[in-house]
Each structure stands twice: as structure tokens, then as C-alpha cells.
Amino acid sequence: MKKWLLGAIFAGVAAIGAACSNPSSMQGHDMSGMNMKKEDASAETSKQQLPLATNTEVLSGKEIHLTAKEALLQINDQVKLPVYTYNGSVPGAQIRVKQGDKVKIVLKNELPEPVTIHWHGYPVPNNQDGVPGVTMDAIKPGETFTYEFTATVPGTYFYHSHQKSAEQVDKGLYGTLIVEPKNEEKVDRDYTLVLDEWMSDPNAENSMNMSGNMDMSGMDHSNMNNGNNSDHQQMDMNSMGHNMNMYDIFTINGKSGAAVQPLKVKKGEKVRLRLVNAGYMSHKLHLHGHEFKIVATDGQPLKDPQPIKDELLNIAPGERYDIEFIANNPGEWLLECHGNMKGTDGMKVKIQYEGQANNTDKANAKENLPMVDITKYGKYETGPFTLDQKYDVEYTMDLGTAMGKNGMIFTINGKTYPDTAPINVKTGDLVKVRIVNNSPKDVHPMHLHGHFFQVLSKNGKPVTGSPLMKDSLNVNPGEEYVVAFKADNPGNWMFHCHDLHHASAGMVTEVKYTDYKSDYTPDPNDTTNKGE
Numbered sequence: 001m002k003k004w005l006l007g008a009i010f011a012g013v014a015a016i017g018a019a020c021s022n023p024s025s026m027q028g029h030d031m032s033g034m035n036m037k038k039e040d041a042s043a044e045t046s047k048q049q050l051p052l053a054t055n056t057e058v059l060s061g062k063e064i065h066l067t068a069k070e071a072l073l074q075i076n077d078q079v080k081l082p083v084y085t086y087n088g089s090v091p092g093a094q095i096r097v098k099q100g101d102k103v104k105i106v107l108k109n110e111l112p113e114p115v116t117i118h119w120h121g122y123p124v125p126n127n128q129d130g131v132p133g134v135t136m137d138a139i140k141p142g143e144t145f146t147y148e149f150t151a152t153v154p155g156t157y158f159y160h161s162h163q164k165s166a167e168q169v170d171k172g173l174y175g176t177l178i179v180e181p182k183n184e185e186k187v188d189r190d191y192t193l194v195l196d197e198w199m200s201d202p203n204a205e206n207s208m209n210m211s212g213n214m215d216m217s218g219m220d221h222s223n224m225n226n227g228n229n230s231d232h233q234q235m236d237m238n239s240m241g242h243n244m245n246m247y248d249i250f251t252i253n254g255k256s257g258a259a260v261q262p263l264k265v266k267k268g269e270k271v272r273l274r275l276v277n278a279g280y281m282s283h284k285l286h287l288h289g290h291e292f293k294i295v296a297t298d299g300q301p302l303k304d305p306q307p308i309k310d311e312l313l314n315i316a317p318g319e320r321y322d323i324e325f326i327a328n329n330p331g332e333w334l335l336e337c338h339g340n341m342k343g344t345d346g347m348k349v350k351i352q353y354e355g356q357a358n359n360t361d362k363a364n365a366k367e368n369l370p371m372v373d374i375t376k377y378g379k380y381e382t383g384p385f386t387l388d389q390k391y392d393v394e395y396t397m398d399l400g401t402a403m404g405k406n407g408m409i410f411t412i413n414g415k416t417y418p419d420t421a422p423i424n425v426k427t428g429d430l431v432k433v434r435i436v437n438n439s440p441k442d443v444h445p446m447h448l449h450g451h452f453f454q455v456l457s458k459n460g461k462p463v464t465g466s467p468l469m470k471d472s473l474n475v476n477p478g479e480e481y482v483v484a485f486k487a488d489n490p491g492n493w494m495f496h497c498h499d500l501h502h503a504s505a506g507m508v509t510e511v512k513y514t515d516y517k518s519d520y521t522p523d524p525n526d527t528t529n530k531g532e
Helices: 032-048 204-210 500-504
Strands: 007-009 017-019 064-074 080-086 094-098 102-109 118-120 144-150 155-160 174-180 189-198 249-252 263-265 270-277 283-287 293-297 313-315 320-326 332-338 348-353 393-404 407-412 423-425 430-437 444-448 453-458 468-470 472-475 480-486 492-497 508-513
Touching: 094 102, 155 270, 155 320, 174 189, 174 270, 189 263, 263 270, 270 313, 293 468, 313 320, 393 423, 393 444, 423 430, 430 472, 472 480, 492 500
Parallel strands: 064 102, 094 174, 189 270, 263 348, 393 430, 423 508
Antiparallel strands: 007 017, 064 080, 102 144, 118 155, 155 174, 189 249, 270 320, 283 313, 283 332, 293 320, 332 348, 393 407, 430 480, 444 472, 444 492, 453 468, 453 480, 492 508
16 A cells, blocks of 8 residues: 555644545544454455556547556555556556647546546646546546547646545556657657655554544535535645655556666667656656757756756656657666665666666665756746736745644645635636745645646746746745746636645645536535645
């Protein structure tokens, strides 16, 4: 199981080590431990009946079919975990289309609980955004839903469930969406690498249940839209500073260590790596033996990227980076995660030159290397927005951490969703948002649905590199960014922390178009719509 099965235990808080959005709930006293042996045996039997996860397939065409279903994922030669999948694999099927294509994706739900698909970073029409209780009803077991949109913007994106997502994304419910540009610069090899973190002990949930867990299943957006601020929105105890030391397996494409498939190259080839972080931790990657260029971030191209060597590329939750290098140094090299956490060693992949048997490299994950500053990278030119132009809407987003009556909460301007003040806009408005992280220790990767924003300044200093267009921005404690976007996609859109535990504990607001009328009405009696 994964991080949603773990919690942090805090001295002085009676009742608890609560798991990250753990689905078990405490009704008075939790007696789940009484039948633990029987339940363990039953769970083990059920687990053995699941099919093994398959290799990730690539799908294209006029109509794409996805099925959400359970499987067993063999992460390495020792660990096999029950997972949720799209089409039986983790990551789920890669959807690969061309710019301008009309995309039709039919999702069938064969899981025991409702699901959705959110097209992370993609400017789909609002009614295709996949947030239960805000844009659609969750897709119940046995039901199907058809998503349709036009692939207008090329680049690297991903998709994941937005239904109780702190749990479901943790269980593997994500895949990648690649939109190839009309006039694409060809490369010889094109690899997609999806980063994630897991927990090797599937019995941790039971040990947590013994101490009595509250229901952290996520926020019910259908109630939120009706203004009912139920207590459980502030009960996400798992958000109390995730105990990252417990997440002991880091993966690339659902595999860890020697199980990660090597990347084959030939001398002289141009190689593109699409790096996608589907987890909740930032990962610093080091490409050995080669210069590389960062050609895009969050799917958006960078202007005249300069070569980099022996610098770390930090990839935060929800972010994507496309890098390219020329295979001009034959041998066997690593792309590896740097750090000293227990799982770090598993997040590495070999780059193998065909016909070269010699191993020319060794791991150096603890070496202290400089980090790329993306706000200073590439060639400066004026983007669509500037700091000193006139804006129709200005909003300050003060990100904070506090103790609520039932545990840790994560706030925007001192409030938790749905009490956070929305960013009210009308179509065509130019919007400037100042994002300040006042949390003492928590990192907040902020993600805006349905739009790209330009990063204009960091800590009061203007961006000096390429115009930086993103949909996910990592904000460390004490940092301040100013970003701007045009309100050009009418709807009601989430703007939230992509550490989804923080989102489920309140760190969400909305960009609301005052001139938009949704054709969707949440059912106040439908308790399955838990969009976070």
C-alpha cells in the first residue's frame, strides 16, 4: 500500500496516528484489531486473486477506451502491492494524440468505489475537468463516462483520479497524456518516466487501525457547494507533516531499483526524456555523463535552453519536465534521484548504449550538486505578461499551516475550503496572483486547473530566464512568487496544493467565472462526490 496508509503520530494528540486519507473510520472505539487475523487472511486471499499488473501500453486513435480496475503491482523482486489502475498497469495507458485531434476517451469503472479522470495541466472545457461535485458526478462502480475535448496545446501532461485523490492517486490511478505538436522536432528516442513513492508494508493500515483512525477520505464537494462546512474537512490528521521516512520505495514507471527497465540508446541519437511527478514528494534528478537541455516545463516550451551538466533538476508533485540530450558518450550511465531517504536508491534508471557492454558509471546519490534555478534558465524575452502592466484582478494567496480542532489544517488566507475566498473573474480578465508560503516547514506545489500561468517573479526578483509558463509551481517555506494568467477558459476551476493531503485538509480555492453558468448541478444527497 502507499502513503495514504500511513500517518504521523503526534504527542499530545489523543486518539491517534491517522493515515493519509485512510478510508477506515472510527465510530466511537475502533475494534478492527479484534478480527485482525481473520481480516488479514481474507485480505491476503483477495490480494492473491488479483491479476498481475501489465506493462503500460500506448493508445491513440479516434476513440480510446480505459478501464479502472484492481491489480497486483510487482515493484521489485521482493515487493508486490495491490493497486488501482487504468487498463491494468501503473502508470496507466499512455494516451498519445496529435495537436488538433478530437479526443474521445471512454472510461469504464470496474473498481469497488467511484472514480474520475482529471486531465492535469490540460485546458479542457470545464465540464470535462473531472472534479466530482464541481464539474461532474463521480463515476460509480459498473458505470461508464465519455470525456471529449480537442487537443489544442502540445506537450507532456498526465491524468489521474480526482475522486478521493489523496487515496486513489496513491494507489496508482494515473497515466500520461502526450500531445504531439503539428510541426514536431523529431527525436530518435522518446521515453516517458513517471516518478512516485510507495510503502512496502501493506499491513501498516491494520496497525494504524488499532490506534483508532478517523475518516480522512477527502472533501465532499457537493456539500461544499451548498456552503456546508462539515467537520471532516478539518480532520485530515495525515497531513500533520507526512512521515516521509516511512515511504521506503521510490519508483520509476511503477518499478524500483533493478526492476526499472533500462533506456536503450545508440551513439549520436537525440534522446527526449519526459519526466512526470505523480507522487507527493519532490525528487532531484541527476543525469550522469551527458549535457542536457530542459526544453519544456509543464508541457510549455522554454526559449533557447542552454546545456546543463552535473546539476540537479528538482521535479515537484504535479510538475513535468522534458529534457533532451545527445547520446555522445558510449557506455552505461545513470539517471538517478539524489537524497538520503530510504527509497532514494530505487529511483534510478540505466541509460545503456546498444552494443556497449561495459559499465562506465556508479551511483553518487549523496553527492552535493547545484540545483537548476528554472527562473534563471533559458533566454530572457518578454512573455505575455509583465509585472508592471495593468491587471483586472489581483489576489494574494497566503499559504499557511495551523492546528484545527481535529488536527492539522492547511489554509489559504487563514481559511480552509470551502471558506477560502475564490478568485472571481470574468472572461477576458487579466489576473495577477501573489503566492506566499508562510508554512514553517511544509512545501506547497500549487496547481491551477484549466489554465497556464506565467511566473513573473520569485522572492521579489523578476524572472530573468525564458518566459516561464506553468500550471504547477513548487513553493518552499518562506518563498513568494507572482504569477499571471488570462481568464480565457470559462468555468469553475480548482486552484490547490498538489500534495493532495494538504488539499484534502483545506488548501484549495477556486477560480470562478462570474459570467459562466454551469450546466451541472451537484446532487446534495450524493455522498460519493468527494473531489479531493
